[in-house]
Amino acid sequence: MALSISKEFVDAIIAQAYAELPNECCGVILGPAGSGKAEKLKPMVNAAASPVFYEFAPVDLLSLYRGLDHEDEEIVVVYHSHPTSEAHPSSSDIEYAGEPAAHYVLVSTREEIAPNVEFRSFRIIDGAVTEEEVLISPQGE
Amino acid sequence: MTIEVRIPTILRPYTKDQKIVSAQGVTLFEVIDDLEKNYRGLADRLIENGELRKFINVYINDEDVRFSGGLATPTKAGDSITILPAVAGGQIMASR
Numbered sequence: 001m002a003l004s005i006s007k008e009f010v011d012a013i014i015a016q017a018y019a020e021l022p023n024e025c026c027g028v029i030l031g032p033a034g035s036g037k038a039e040k041l042k043p044m045v046n047a048a049a050s051p052v053f054y055e056f057a058p059v060d061l062l063s064l065y066r067g068l069d070h071e072d073e074e075i076v077v078v079y080h081s082h083p084t085s086e087a088h089p090s091s092s093d094i095e096y097a098g099e100p101a102a103h104y105v106l107v108s109t110r111e112e113i114a115p116n117v118e119f120r121s122f123r124i125i126d127g128a129v130t131e132e133e134v135l136i137s138p139q140g141e
Numbered sequence: 142m143t144i145e146v147r148i149p150t151i152l153r154p155y156t157k158d159q160k161i162v163s164a165q166g167v168t169l170f171e172v173i174d175d176l177e178k179n180y181r182g183l184a185d186r187l188i189e190n191g192e193l194r195k196f197i198n199v200y201i202n203d204e205d206v207r208f209s210g211g212l213a214t215p216t217k218a219g220d221s222i223t224i225l226p227a228v229a230g231g232q233i234m235a236s237r
Binding site: 028050056058097099100 | 149150151196198200203205207223225226227228229230231232
């Protein structure tokens, strides 16, 4: 098990995490249904606008899923940032993880490790968290 | 005429993997009650203490029922209901 993701997307997610400080940022990466390929980065608005919580706005959620049906796509990655804690799923992340097939990516921009960041990926299935390798492919691939 | 209900991936184990199921009822509550007859266990994933669970979003056609009366929202033949678990989380538990 591993997440394959382009460097371009990794950089964009980290940039989004910094841009939305002090709040958590969030988004998804979509791919053709059944492919498991992270091809289309889609930043989402954090409707909770909170440093410790994120939630896609219900109206955005509906249009996201309508779009998936329309384009025959799936959610390959669900990502969000933790501004002040490590890049590991919290109890609420685990409780609300609703896409068993998705990679859950967490980014930590906490000060203790600056200027470094953590970028980690997990599977969350029925409350069980398994970390997986992140394979970053060069730009343009 | 019946009402179409779109089931999210995480709840499809209750609907024998069907993405779209049909049900009847004149309120959202009745529709869920009707679904429960065929898909046992589903209602408990949607309702808690007589209300829609937090972090479960239900839309009738394109309207979020949170703004139209929740479980009491009227439904009619030909409506399309979409159930989507919130995509949410974060460092701490939310109080919503």
